[in-house]
Amino acid sequence: MAKLTIPEEELMYPGHVGCLGCGATLAMRYMLKALGQRTIISVPACCWAVMPGVFPLTCLKIPMLYTAFETTGASISGIRAALDAKGIDDITVVGWAGDGGTADIGIQALSGAVERGTDVMYVMYDNEAYMNTGVQRSSATPTGAWTTTTPVGSTKDWKKMPKKDMVEIMVAHKIPYTATMSIAYPEDMIKKLQKAQKIKGPKFIHIYAPCPTGWRMAPDKTVEIAKMATACGVFPLYEVENGVYTITRKPELKPVMPYLALQGRFRHLPQEELDGIQNEIDKKWNRLLKLEEFTKELDEMEGD
Ligand SMILES: Cc1ncc(C[n+]2csc(CCOP(=O)(O)OP(=O)(O)O)c2C)c(N)n1
Ligand SMILES: [Mg+2]
Structure with missing residues (x-):
């Protein structure tokens, strides 16, 4: 029988107050399994600020600091500095924020923390909108999606801009490690998180976490849905170590349509928009394949 690589210890109790089918709860559960008890998380305003429960109740078995929406990067820098001052070096410091708190309002503090080379892990759990406040558009909302601030009625005002690519932004900061992972592939997730935990310096993690409430599914x-997202190239799984790309799952890409059809947030899209989305996915996937090839070649050349 194949050896189980998912640690058995649970650092999350049952009894969170998330919605039915919430992908972000699985993301937290697997992350804590990967990183273990000696972990501190800092969480800004987002669904996960609410989900542990109201004091004195919590579903987390590790310390959590609740921080202001835009300050995750600054707060984890502070926690790291305090631990360093006390000579404590066996605690993993994690900033855990949503896509809105990361790609929009928290991006400045995040950029500062990683540019300073701070030894922290920053995780963006991505449900592709501001879900906690009622499904508003974020810069990580994908093209074509309905949200309450990108309505679809007669105005046809669904999101027209592409999803902001946080991994690319982090690669441009020249950090040692960044990776994408999905709640549908816990073994891949745990392997990457444990690898990241051993690396000194800033690490950025992008976790795909479906939201049935906001995605109308x-x-x-x-x-x-999460499996389909990776199978059709909407959410490829890869890691970038010191600028070198490695795709960790390479499927023969399936068409995107069945993925979109399961979610009410895409139901309004006319055929030409659907074709455009498929086109963009194909382009992005081919670009990723080329990036992998090119950065590996470059690394070998520079190593000579
Ligand atoms: C400065 C500030 N602006 C706005 C808010 C209101 N607010 C709280 S959570 C949230 C949405 C968070 O979205 P995201 O980061 O994607 O996390 P999710 O709720 O989707 O888990 C907003 C707008 C706030 N708390 N502070
Ligand atoms: Mg969100």
Whole structure:
């Protein structure tokens, strides 16, 4: 029998107050399994600020600091500095924020923390909108999606801009490690997180976490949708170590349409928009394949 690589210890109790089928709860559960008890997380305003429960209740078995929406990067820098001052070096400091708190309002503090080379891990769990406040558009909302601030009625005002690429932004900061991972592939996730934990300096993690409430989908489809996202190239799994790309799952790409059809947030899209989305995915995937090839070649050349 194949050896199980997912640690058995649970650092999250049952009884969170997240919605039915919430992908972000699985993301936290697997992350804590990967990183272990000696972990401190700092969480800004987002669904996860609410989900542990109201004091004195919590579903987390590790310390959590609740920080202001825009300050995750600054707060983890402070926690790291305090631990360093006390000579404590066996605690993993994690900033845990949503896509809005990361790609929009928290990007300045994040950029500062990683530019200073701070030894922290920053995780963006991505449900592709501001879910905690009622499904508003973020810069990580994908093209074509309905949200309450990108309405679809007669105005046809669904999101027209592409999803902001946080991994590319982090690669441009020249950090030692950044990776994408998905709640549908916990083994891949745990392997990458444990690798990141051993690396000194800033690490950036992008976790795909479906939100049935905001995506207008059935709550029992969370894992299935996440699998489809990787199978059709909407959310490729890869890591970038010191600028060198490695794709960790390389499927023969499936068409995107069945993925979009399961989610009410895309139901309004006319055929030409659907074709455009498929086109963009194909381009992005081919670009990623080339980046992998090119950065590996470059690394070998520079190593000579
Ligand atoms: C400065 C500031 N502006 C706005 C808010 C309101 N607010 C709280 S959570 C949130 C949305 C967070 O979205 P995201 O970071 O994607 O996390 P999610 O709720 O999707 O988990 C907003 C707008 C706030 N708390 N502070
Ligand atoms: Mg969000």
